[in-house]
Amino acid sequence: MSTPGRNDPLPVMAKADARAWAQHMTESLAQSAGVTLTPTTAKPFFGNCVGKHDEVADDGRYTLSYAVDSTVPLQHHPEAVKKIRAALERQKFSIDGYRETWEGRPSALLDAADTDGRYLVSVETGGGTDRLLFRVNTRCLMPPSAASPGQR
Template identity: 60%
Template sequence: MSTPGPNDPLPVKARQDAQDWAQHMTEYMAQTAGTALDPGSAEPKFSNCVGKNDEVRDDGRYKLTYVAYSSAPLEQHPEAVRKVRAMLEQQGFKVDGYRETTDGKVDTILDASQESSRYLVTVETTTGGLLLFRVRTPCLMLPAPSPTSH
């Protein structure tokens, strides 16, 4: 697959489909990490796409940031993040950032992106000691409404 260009049409995906995919991806990352997501911790947030000159089009374009948490013990975070990193690399994601600190304080973060889809994923230790799993979509376009027959 080639890298999308700035003038290529936006990917088309219904909001529910994007949210379902993000939920599946966070669950898969947590499973790979050897942990489970905390029930009720998912936070889907839809927002407008903003252009480089702060312009916003009113044509249904949107982005989704989907976050879910796990209360896996802190000492498990580094190994969990390593497992997710290996899985993502195997699936063609590029690691954009990685940090693992255990000198008295566990602090892990993994940022990865998939060039073909422009999806971004993050796994990190939060300030409160939870393990955060995040999926961010690129700007997506809603499918055209289907014609209705009368």
Template identity: 40%
Template sequence: MSDDKDDPNAPLPRMSREDAQKWARHFTESMARTAQAPINDKSVRPDFSECVGKHDEVVDDGRFVLDYSARSPLPEAEHAAAVKRIRKELEKRGYDIESYDEMKGDAQVILRARSPKDNFYISVEAYGEQKSILYDIITPCLLPPGVKQKKI
């Protein structure tokens, strides 16, 4: 028996581009509060793209993916503690932590997580030379409300 995740025509979650961007902004701001490092508004980058299927299919019905990124300035000495706070909060909320790496020699801390419920992807990266934390949220393929989903 096939799982909905394997069905290319399974109903997509619905959200407008505006609501997706608001949600991603709220989520990154929440992580920044947890890190105790406010986001630099000039660093915010919402990037919308078409959904591409497993076999490179593209359907013209308005579906999209949002890759939303933002940075918080933060001294290198505070990176590991800040990312650990984010990890702890994500775990508390039931997110799957896919990886967590601290590379002291390279002054890097990288956290990757996924929402089991909504299937969005979270990446938090801190690099010493940049003296900042990069937050990246990638949504699953979303379909705007009121649009008929086309079949692949």
């Protein structure tokens, strides 16, 4: 695996395709844990790409943060997150953070990164309830209409 260089062309992807990819990714992770997502809770947020010095290009590049909930009994959160971790490791994601606790009430947190594409995945207990939150964040993406001829 190689990490993209800062001068490498941005991946080209339409916003609808990015959302569909994030939805597929969260559904796949939920399936690996044997849980069902609640589609009505899906929240895609498209934002501007912000540079190191807070600069924003005016060429259509964007990031996507996609979040969706599932309802899983709280005591099953750690086991579900373990299964998701195993699925991500099989897909060669690096695990950047992992925690499960049983103090007072069960809680779980997992952060992982796809080092090839700079996609981040997070799964966590939401507010001490039966809510298990799935989140996918993308790196900067370029919409097809703004891509240069060499990037298409």
